[in-house]
Amino acid sequence: MSFGWTVLWSAVTVFVLITALFGYAVSKRRFDLIDSFWGPGFAVVAVVAFALSDRAWPGLVVVVLTVVWGVRLGWHIHSRNRHKDEDQRYVDMYRRAKGNPVAKMYRVYLLQGAIMVLVSLPVQFAQSRPASGVLFALGVAVWLVGFVFEAVGDAQLARFKADPATKGQVMDRGLWRYTRHPNYFGDACVWWGLFLLACGSWWALALVVSPVVMTFLLAKGSGKPLLEKDIVHRRPGYAEYVARTSGFFPLPPRRRGPGVGGA
Template identity: 45%
Template sequence: MAGTALWARSVSRVAVVDVIWGPGFVLVALVSAVVGSSNADTSWRPWLLFVLVAIWGGRLFWHIRRRAVGHGEDPRYREMLGDPEDDRSAWFAAAVRKVFLVQGAAMWFISLPLQVAAVSETDWWPVVVIGVLLWLVGVVFESVGDAQLTAYKERPKQERPPVMDQGLWRYTRHPNYFGDACVWWGLWLAAGLASGWLPGLLTVLSPAAMTYFLVFATGARLLERSMMKRDGYPGYAERTSFFFPLPPKGS
């Protein structure tokens, strides 16, 4: 995050932190796997977790970077921090305090199950299997949802409906955020709970915190404030589940 902050300062754009979010977890998972490889009883699971996080983080990095190329600052960060041209030093200090320190702490806290798995034996391997299956559901929702939205945006404006309500978006207004939550609950199962009831209990707040960010803090709720101003979106919101996939109302 310190390196990302310096990068953001050089380009006057805090949104680069979103590009680094996924790879940051990949780095944590890699370090955890290296640490865990010294213990024969734990060596296989940290590397499995590293592969899972690398697939998730690599896809997220590719998707956000492609979306960010050629665009300016994210409006959320501009509203939070103001224009760097007004007072560059004050802007950077606020960015470090409100964005980079917060996201660095969040990354450490959310990745606690990965760190615990590196130094813990696998007590319940069936839970690892369940966790991998839930992770897979999450990756499918996240990647397919993003791909469907990208395809919708690439269609000529006059040929597409005013609101994306097809595919997974017919059942939830935020399939990508729902998928992200499933990924981290799956990783908690495979890394935290599979290590035993005590490690699972001590790390359950990690996926809960990620879900909170996705739903309330920086994710779905925040996005909905601007989306509700678009033509057709209030009606879409009335018939479509907010987060968990459900059949549309009236279908």
Template identity: 45%
Template sequence: MGSVDLARFGLNLVMTAGVLAVVLGLVMSISVKRSDHSFIDIFWGPGFAVVAVCSYLMSIGTGGSQARRLLVLITTCVWALRLGGYLARRNLGKGEDKRYTAFLRHQTGNRYFWLIRNIYGKQGVLMWCISVPVQLAMYESRGLGAIEGIGFVVWLIGFLFESVGDWQLSGFKADPANKGRIMDRGLWAWTRHPNYFGDACVWCAFWLFALGSWWGLLTVFSPVLMAYCLVSLGGKKLTEKGMRRSRGAAFEAYAARTSGFFPRPPRRVDDLTSPSQR
């Protein structure tokens, strides 16, 4: 295992926290002016690109492997900018997401303190914590090896699941004939959330990229935290709650034949009506 310049890495953690605070403050100002706080969703991906670029620049001359630093920088930015671009195309011009509209009804006290405490501060802390493997990998001296090769394969699988799933869903929604129907084709026939599954894979890959030193093992909280956010904190949980409310029996039938997260072939109708299932 390679070495890590822990002093410079610690400084990096402080610097990225400060940069995120400034950038998220700007995002909040824009959101308030636009009266659309769902604008922060678009910044979720690009925020990680900001952290990666900042960490890459700060790690120059610290002994970090150039190959590892470039791998982490490029894969983080490609994932982050694709996600941000997709959400921008999907959300801009559509008004505030109803989730934020409902949440903002509970606003009390000073408006800006409430927004920082309940939306922008929380997302900033999550972003900073989840990005720790990306930051650490920039300071690891060991070159690339088999672990990073496996990591890249995992990253590629995740990136393809996420991007292809989003592309398929966009095409489905663009067809007026599908209005009111549930997307159950392509990757969406194998998992109800190919985008969230892909996201989880991407962050498992970033953790693998950070295993150039023993310190990287400690950053396993990052993919675990991301998976928790995707499955239980928001993401899957909120999406399916809304689907059950709006689509009722149609969604229940889709959920019965389709995996909730990890991809698998859809269950056949006769499997669902076998004696053991009745």
């Protein structure tokens, strides 16, 4: 099946699943459920694309990498959120919505579904024209770096929060010593790796929009900026952490000195 038809069927699948999830979210009166679906949604798209392809082994590798990333992320977010109140971002969106708040939230869901189809284009394209040789190996390596950063960063933060002795403190250990968001950096690397795996022809270069969009969302959009919007005021010591720690790309901590969060 052609790439165009694969994208169409992927979009239809995402639309159906997003709509069903939204109906469930309305019944539960909790709209942050879309966050738990984000990773698994990409896994579903990958499986659909593979089912519509000739099922060659390079495409299978791309599917496996996408599914492993997506399922882990979905389970992590679900486990983190299931005993908490609804994410304040969604509460605020609902409260700010005028006219029909439910319809507004449905548009939010549809937007995330559209972004999912866009970002997953390399995964779909790789089913027909995957990279090979050194480029394929490089894509797997970049994916692996990203997956390790994301999974290890999430695990380190979870242990930190579970320790009563660190309550109220700023997490600045492990990978969090080098970047304030190792999970977001890792997420971006995963998608740059999947993009490289799709570069089996010059046409694939147009798909660079996918990792660019994902990186922008994480670093400048709904990821890092929203998370850090008011955390400096809520968390003592976070301003000093910002002053010495890279916001996204891992770097050695900056030395504290006059005018940089220290004496």
